[in-house]
Amino acid sequence: xxxxxxxxxxxxxxxxxxxxxxMVLAALGLLFVRRAVHAAMCLVFVMISMAIxxxxxxxxxxxxxxxxxxxxxxxxxxxxxxxxxxxxxxxSLTETIRGQRWIGLLVGLGLALVLGGVVGRAAFPPGAGLAxxxxxxxxxxxxxxxxxxxxxxxxxxxxGVLLVTAAVGALVLTHxxxxxxxxxxxxxxxxxxxxxxxxxxLTPLPSPGVYATSNAMDTPAxxxxxxxxxxxxxxxxxxxxxxxxxxxxxxxxxDADAPTGAAAPRRGEEDV
Amino acid sequence: xxxxxxxxxxxxxxAIGATTVLLRRNAIVVFMGVELMLNATNLAFVTFARLxxxxxxxxxxxxxxVVAAAEVVVGLAIIVTIFRTRRSASVDDVNxxxx
Numbered sequence: 089x090x091x092x093x094x095x096x097x098x099x100x101x102x103x104x105x106x107x108x109x110x111m112v113l114a115a116l117g118l119l120f121v122r123r124a125v126h127a128a129m130c131l132v133f134v135m136i137s138m139a140i141x142x143x144x145x146x147x148x149x150x151x152x153x154x155x156x157x158x159x160x161x162x163x164x165x166x167x168x169x170x171x172x173x174x175x176x177x178x179x180s181l182t183e184t185i186r187g188q189r190w191i192g193l194l195v196g197l198g199l200a201l202v203l204g205g206v207v208g209r210a211a212f213p214p215g216a217g218l219a220x221x222x223x224x225x226x227x228x229x230x231x232x233x234x235x236x237x238x239x240x241x242x243x244x245x246x247x248g249v250l251l252v253t254a255a256v257g258a259l260v261l262t263h264x265x266x267x268x269x270x271x272x273x274x275x276x277x278x279x280x281x282x283x284x285x286x287x288x289x290l291t292p293l294p295s296p297g298v299y300a301t302s303n304a305m306d307t308p309a310x311x312x313x314x315x316x317x318x319x320x321x322x323x324x325x326x327x328x329x330x331x332x333x334x335x336x337x338x339x340x341x342x343d344a345d346a347p348t349g350a351a352a353p354r355r356g357e358e359d360v
Numbered sequence: 361x362x363x364x365x366x367x368x369x370x371x372x373x374x375a376i377g378a379t380t381v382l383l384r385r386n387a388i389v390v391f392m393g394v395e396l397m398l399n400a401t402n403l404a405f406v407t408f409a410r411l412x413x414x415x416x417x418x419x420x421x422x423x424x425x426v427v428a429a430a431e432v433v434v435g436l437a438i439i440v441t442i443f444r445t446r447r448s449a450s451v452d453d454v455n456x457x458x459x
Contacts, residue, residue: 094363094410101361108369115376115396124388131392134373138399145366147406147418150425154402157425162395162432169436170388173449189383196379203371207364215363216413228418235415236422247426254430261437264444 094215100144111137128166135159146218149229294320297334306332366407374400385450387439391432398428 110133117130135158143151218228236244269275280290294317297309308331309320321331373396380393402421409417443449 094413096361096363104361104365104369108365111369112372112376115373118389118392118396119376119380119383124386127389127392131396134396135399138403141366141403142406145406145410147409147421150402150406150418150421153422153425157429158395158399162429165432165436166388166392169440172440173388173443192379192382195382196375199378200372200375203375204368207367207371212364212411215411218410218413218415228415231415232418232422235419239416240419240423243423247423250430251426254433258433258437261434261441 094217103140103144107137107140124170125167128163128170131166132159132163135163146228149232289319296320296322299334302332304332306330308334310334363407363411367404370400370404370407373397373403385452387442387449387451388436390451391435391439394435395428395432398424 114130114133114137118127118134121127121130135154139151139154139159142148142154280288284290294309296305297307297320299307305322306325307321308316308318311317316334318326318331325331377393377396377400380396381390384390384393402424405417405421405424407417409415409421439449
């Protein structure tokens with residue numbers, strides 16, 4: 089092994105200075121982005137950039153494995169779980185432990201400083217480069233296979249056992265035992281009829297009202313007695329308080345004097 | 361360019377991952393922080409393998425990847441199970457062991 093066998097080309101320098109800042113930015117996105125899906129996308133970007141850096145660093149096999157395993161399998165698993173849990177599950181910003189955010193930021197910054205300081209102060213040997221390290225100058229995947237199945241055969245077997253255990257463990261963990269009998273159409277219908285006494289209606293809910301001024305779905309319908317039917321407005325709108333009151337039966341629906349264009353906003357102001 | 365630039369990059373990414381684990385509440389995002397830390401160590405492994413001209417670093421990075429894959433499978437299964445019973449993926453809501 090000859091020292092000074094490692095020379096970093098100008099192309100690699102450019103690649104590093106293009107990819108590394110983008111990676112750090114995407115990683116910071118993991119920290120600051122609100123939605124979990126966007127965080128997952130940031131992480132995918134970091135991992136693909138990491139694969140590029142591996143290939144630049146004479147590790148083409150690891151670069152390919154990085155793309156296949158991390159972005160292909162692991163991140164897709166993350167996305168599947170996000171879909172199960174609900175894509176809109178964004179973080180709450182309330183602190184349950186007081187000052188946790190600042191303490192966490194401080195600890196992170198301190199860790200970065202300590203690690204950077206260690207790297208800055210350590211004395212590194214002159215770079216050897218992998219071309220000098222390979223005995224016969226064989227290509228990376230073959231040399232890697234020799235080490236993997238030569239010196240590390242036992243670890244390889246153990247990893248196989250670990251993977252099987254993990255797969256079985258995930259199956260067992262996510263398996264759901266059915267505790268109640270299966271619902272079919274007849275049982276659903278019988279349950280609804282039984283719930284009639286509790287105010288559940290058998291028929292579909294009434295549709296929202298259609299008036300001269302508005303046919304949007306936030307206006308409740310009027311019953312035959314002139315009263316508003318709150319169930320006719322979507323439950324989501326009712327919970328958010330975005331329901332618009334229906335015009336009363338006795339009141340004129342449209343002002344004759346007002347221009348029609350200004351009618352709707354003016355009504356909105358009154359409601360607020 | 362020095363080859364230590366790669367090590368510095370790995371250190372920065374590791375610190376960002378650790379901060380993510382400390383700050384975020386969503387269990388899935390916390391998990392992504394763990395993945396980022398594992399990736400950063402892999403980058404350091406590959407860099408040192410090149411620095412020393414020894415393929416053992418790359419082999420170790422490969423093992424880290426495999427173990428990380430197994431860890432993700434089990435961890436996400438746990439998150440899904442917790443979400444099923446508690447209807448929440450926030451790490452703050454799981455306080456059953458609190459006295």
